[in-house]
Amino acid sequence: MVRNVLESRCRERRHALLRRLAGGDSIPLLTVKGLKTHFETQDGIVKAVDGVDFTLGEGESLGLAGESGCGKTTAALSIMRLLPSNGKIVNGTIDYQGYDLATIREAQLRAIRWKHISIIFQGAMNALNPVKRVGDQIAEPVILHDKVDKEAAMKRVGELLELVGIHRERAREYPHEFSGGMRQRVMIAMALACNPRIVIADEPVTALDVMIQAQILELLERLKRELDLSMILISHDLSVMAETCDSMAIMYAGKIVERGSVRDVYKNSKHPYTKDLIGAFPDIEGPQTLPAYIPGLLPSLINPPLGCRFHPRCKFAWQLCVDQEPGLDPVGEGHLAACHLNTTTPPRKEVA
């Protein structure tokens, strides 16, 4: 079964390569355009995701980064349409192979979920059912989506567990018998159960030890290579992203403020927020000083600031930033940033 899948994957990959050679860009697998997801709460409408565009190419891994509460997870859940009952996609399209995931019927979506797009949920400690055997939990989507009997499903579970580096006999154990890193591996096995093409990993290494973190990231990278997956990695840790992703998008208050290849975004950031965020990480190879920090708090998503949303915390902000919202404009090849600094020269600061 795995071999068949691998072969078909190879074929697809060859096709993609041929297409690329033929001159066209790699055809995006997933295209998100103008996505707006809002939550209705007692205090008002929370605009958690407010106009987000990105594309995910075949075999690409894209990182979504930002402070907590900036809408990363909501964006990911919107793709799967797994939002809580008060959340709604109010605008935008999510195009996956001609299907608009934002609007297609639930039944159709169910056929895409897990078989085509799956998710590794945040917090492996809580995402597993404590009273069910690990093997049964992984088998659940296999039985449901691949329409196979229990025996075949359990065989597949064994393969999946070996794939993520767990002995197949441990399928009979319960989640509490696994350590944090092992549970994360189980979550990954579960996400891979139906051979998806896109895996969304929501903070896959947060709350894990550094060494286990490195193990899990290495595993994800290996799986991505071997199974030719496309991946959306959500994390607040930019250095993790820099190690594993091809391109990354920085989100702030429900919007993408910068997008591009990891190299461009990291080494040649064009948005003050990106620079601040990168500067906030202590560098073990750098000087022994406290890193910089971004003063202030994330703005309320009910009444986001007018103009550029980052202006209240931005050290370069001037009047234009309050008056007009900057668009996500190209600043380099495949590198976009939403900042007035890139398009206009700021007025000289008056000397006090």
Added chain:
Amino acid sequence: MRAVDGVSFDVKRGEVLCIVGESGCGKTTTGKALLRLVDTTEGDIFFEIPEEEYRRYETMRSRGGPERAAQTDAIRRKYSFSWKEQLAWDTRQILTVLGAFAAAFILGLGLPALAAGLFRAALVNSAFLLAASLLCGLLIGMAGSLPPTRISARTPGMLGLLAILAVNLFPLLAAKEFPTSLPTASADLFGVWSAVWGPGFFGMLAGIVLAPAAAGGASKILLGRRRETEGLQAIKMRTLRRRLHLIFQDPYESLNPKQSVFEIVSEPLVVNRIAHDPEEIAALVGQSLEDAGLRPAEEFVLRFPHELSGGQRQRVSIAAALALQPDFIVADEPVSMLDVSIRTEILQLMMELREKRGLTYLFITHDLSLAWILADRIAVMYLGKIVEQGTAEEVISHPKHPYTQALISVVPSPDPRHLAKRTILKGERPDAVNIPGGCRFHPRCPVAFENCGWSADEVAEELKSLSTAGVLPGIAQMEAQNPWTVALAVVPGTTPEAFIETFRHVVKEHRDSRRALKAIAGVRARGGYVYVKLHQGSEPRLVELEPGNTVACHLVTAPAEAPHALPA
């Protein structure tokens, strides 16, 4: 389970020491033990010990001997707050205490008895009885509390009981010796007793209350004086807790959701009876909140934890810790739950407070890059032991222990060159209940060698995996015979000699990738079986390379004895 097993470090005033390690390595337990939130099984935690006293303690401890033990105990009693009186009494102490008691009895009984003999009818005089009981109680209380006795909470009670015994014996003895002192002489002991104590209320009071109270009181006062001069144990842990404080990891769980910020911050003040006056409390709370960066304080005092952001909550935790003006703070992963953008603010606040209030920090973290920017010194822990300790510069820039090297190599970094240097350790840390022998790190160590403490079980496991992989054919059965020998039975059709030939070859080829094979010292056939002998391992000592820089690894220090195999 040995969560923390033989850890030694010191933190100097105003210093930041970081303890780094994977979760479950005993970092948090160490931090808690420092504040006696977890009781230690063994070892000492010295607080404010003068340098020369500590050096004296160290030299005496290293030399050993019963006399020195007594002297080290004296130092431990004075400065260590994990000190517990648990040693057996020695003969000299028992004899002195018995002597003191005898003297007290003789004085406390003999003197009044003598007086009773001289003054007729003194035994039924209440004033005399009271005075005699008081004297008796005081003497016993004092004699029982002077130096050779141990300072213990039970002593006053014991002495009180002794005093009851003494004052009740005294009239009996007196009546026997000087029968004339009793107006109505009775023959039997009970008759005498009731003749003395029976008639008046004062007698009862003296015998039952006054003497033991005098003994207990005298003993309490004396012991209290002795405690002040001799021991820290005595200064109750609660007073010490004012000066040592803890900041917990998770600001979402460490604050009581039903308490307002004011209640949270003022609680330590009330509990420790620092302030009683509501206005004074309010002023102190306001001051701590402002120091912790929650300005203006009035805006925050009435809020509840759920109305605060993560960073603000952690600031409340810090404010509560600061309220008592502590000297020493154990910060257990104070920023790991916070967003990156807020982290630095909290760290900066902590460092500012260090300057402003002269605080000393023990910082517990799993993040080496955080340790690098914060610490003056770093201690790396693995499975309850410190494997490397030194200044931040020494540990991060020139790590010597393979575990430290691996930890540093996996710190995520945007630099692609960094990826190539990564050493990802296999597996997870072993269970603290079942700690590997020799060096605890050897099963995961990428550079482990002969003497790192491989056991026959581990080698047998490795041989088994080679055998199942088909690399090493011909094994029928395998067993760890003793800790340094593995016995093998070869399959029929193969001679042990031929097997040994392939065995040697395979081991030679694979010993660099499968480190357990390194432990094989020799292989020999005997009686149709093949015996694999192993090198003997040992636990590496913590060696001081330079003052303050210690490492526990055989690679740094050659094992004391030359490697040799034991006979099969």
